[in-house]
Amino acid sequence: MTRFPPLSSETLAGLRHLLGETGVLTDSVSLGAYGVDETEEVDFRPAAVALPETTEQVAAVLQLAAQTGIPVTPRGGGTGLSGGALPVFGGLSLSLERLNRIRFLDQTNLMIEVEAGLITGDLKRAVEEKGLFYPPDPASHDSCQIGGNIAEDAAGPRSCKYGTTRNWVLGLEAVLPDGTVIRTGGATRKNVAGYNLTQLLVGSEGTLAVVTAALLKLINLPRFRLTLAAPFSTLQGAAQAVSRLFVAGVDPASCELMEARALDLVSSLTAIPEQLVDAAALLLLELDGDDDQALLERAARASEVFDTLEEVEVIVAQEAGDQRRLWEIREKIAIAVREYSVYKEADTVVPRSELANLVEKARQVASDRQLEAVCYGHAGDGNLHVNLLRGDLDEATWKENRDAAEAELFDWVAGVGGSVTGEHGIGWSQRRYLPLVAQPAAMKVMRGLKAAFDPRGILNPGKIFTDR
Numbered sequence: 001m002t003r004f005p006p007l008s009s010e011t012l013a014g015l016r017h018l019l020g021e022t023g024v025l026t027d028s029v030s031l032g033a034y035g036v037d038e039t040e041e042v043d044f045r046p047a048a049v050a051l052p053e054t055t056e057q058v059a060a061v062l063q064l065a066a067q068t069g070i071p072v073t074p075r076g077g078g079t080g081l082s083g084g085a086l087p088v089f090g091g092l093s094l095s096l097e098r099l100n101r102i103r104f105l106d107q108t109n110l111m112i113e114v115e116a117g118l119i120t121g122d123l124k125r126a127v128e129e130k131g132l133f134y135p136p137d138p139a140s141h142d143s144c145q146i147g148g149n150i151a152e153d154a155a156g157p158r159s160c161k162y163g164t165t166r167n168w169v170l171g172l173e174a175v176l177p178d179g180t181v182i183r184t185g186g187a188t189r190k191n192v193a194g195y196n197l198t199q200l201l202v203g204s205e206g207t208l209a210v211v212t213a214a215l216l217k218l219i220n221l222p223r224f225r226l227t228l229a230a231p232f233s234t235l236q237g238a239a240q241a242v243s244r245l246f247v248a249g250v251d252p253a254s255c256e257l258m259e260a261r262a263l264d265l266v267s268s269l270t271a272i273p274e275q276l277v278d279a280a281a282l283l284l285l286e287l288d289g290d291d292d293q294a295l296l297e298r299a300a301r302a303s304e305v306f307d308t309l310e311e312v313e314v315i316v317a318q319e320a321g322d323q324r325r326l327w328e329i330r331e332k333i334a335i336a337v338r339e340y341s342v343y344k345e346a347d348t349v350v351p352r353s354e355l356a357n358l359v360e361k362a363r364q365v366a367s368d369r370q371l372e373a374v375c376y377g378h379a380g381d382g383n384l385h386v387n388l389l390r391g392d393l394d395e396a397t398w399k400e401n402r403d404a405a406e407a408e409l410f411d412w413v414a415g416v417g418g419s420v421t422g423e424h425g426i427g428w429s430q431r432r433y434l435p436l437v438a439q440p441a442a443m444k445v446m447r448g449l450k451a452a453f454d455p456r457g458i459l460n461p462g463k464i465f466t467d468r
């Protein structure tokens with residue numbers, strides 16, 4: 001494992017000189033807070049937290065780190081689910097939270113330039129006030145930051161129709177590990193000049209450069225939305241319906257699946273409508289567009305698809321309040337699971353046609369090891385969050401069984417052409433699974449890229465690869 005020098009009092013004084021007294025935190029409450037994100041069961045404290053306010057300050061911090069060999073771990077809102085923002089080798093936690101301005105909104109070209117620390121929900125609301133739409137909608141939208149979304153290529157329910165964060169990034173401003181500021185991409189809809197550094201940095205989990213600002217694409221806000229809740233009497237039926245919806249051209253903006261156990265857990269946090277409580281599985285769809293009649297026709301088409309599998313009493317919500325109540329069911333599942341049990345989440349993604357088999361496999365790997373599996377997630381993307389619950393197991397058995405169950409599940413997922421993370425990233429907690437989906441030759445290219453950007457290995461060390 002790589003070793004780094006400790007943060008000396010000279011380096012700390014240098015940091016204070018660059019960022020001012022309030023720009024560097026070393027008290028133990030702060031170090032504790034910046035040592036965790038939302039990943040289960042991990043905690044790594046930094047030696048200090050740096051809070052720059054400008055790109056120049058980010059560059060200066062990285063220059064100092066490069067000179068002294070101190071590792072730097074960039075951090076957004078701390079809502080990550082693979083430990084990407086955790087300083088596993090100590091050193092500096094570099095939080096972008098104070099770079100949170102909207103630099104400009106270009107309503108002629110439908111673009112916005114924002115700084116990395118802007119809360120994603122604030123970005124979404126700012127453009128919606130102007131009748132515009134930035135579709136990516138991670139579950140944590142009210143606390144995650146756009147820079148973190150870019151680092152992880154975050155997604156959410158609407159990536160089903162609109163793609164993940166990367167589909168909306170036209171250009172970036174970023175700082176390389178030696179402190180050099182680079183700009184990639186630009187304000188054009190097309191751009192094939194040279195290597196696509198923008199898209200290389202998106203999803204690179206803060207291991208290649210620190211993103212400080214992004215130029216994002218916008219579209220017009222769809223005028224109408226419909227929410228459909230479809231209770232199935234079998235989980236297999238619900239899972240099979242998903243691929244058929246797309247073949248039939250229903251084109252949902254979101255298509256989420258949750259199994260009975262997820263509904264059962266979330267019922268302690270929000271009301272489940274009578275017609276849905278006994279479902280073995282629930283599909284929740286959002287349809288959007290500018291023609292309300294066309295939306296109703298697509299809703300009818302969705303019902304026809306369901307009826308090819310079984311008779312389903314679909315709830316169609318047209319009012320915003322009714323829609324919200326239905327979406328709350330889905331949005332609160334993660335919290336409900338967390339409140340119920342210690343758990344480990346496998347962020348599986350498979351071709352849609354494998355969804356039914358995925359749920360079967362998740363149940364088997366769990367029950368073989370006295371665990372419970374709760375499956376829910378973005379079925380339209382083939383992306384299910386398989387939550388393995390500890391229940392009553394003692395610590396040692398839990399760890400052993402959890403790891404074995406997860407490994408068997410990911411082996412199977414890779415075998416059917418799926419992947420080991422759909423939207424939460426490899427980060428720290430999924431590193432050992434990357435080789436299941438990236439062959440040795442691809443891993444070698446990835447390592448070469450890391451070395452080209454960060455020859456000294458000081459930027460977010462310990463992530464993505466097992467041996468750095």
Ligand code: S2G
Pocket residue numbers: 081139156331334335345377385
């Ligand atoms: C979702 C969050 C999962 C979690 O879709 O709700 O991506 O474990 C998630 O917090």
Ligand code: ZN
Pocket residue numbers: 139155156377378385423
């Ligand atoms: Zn999710």
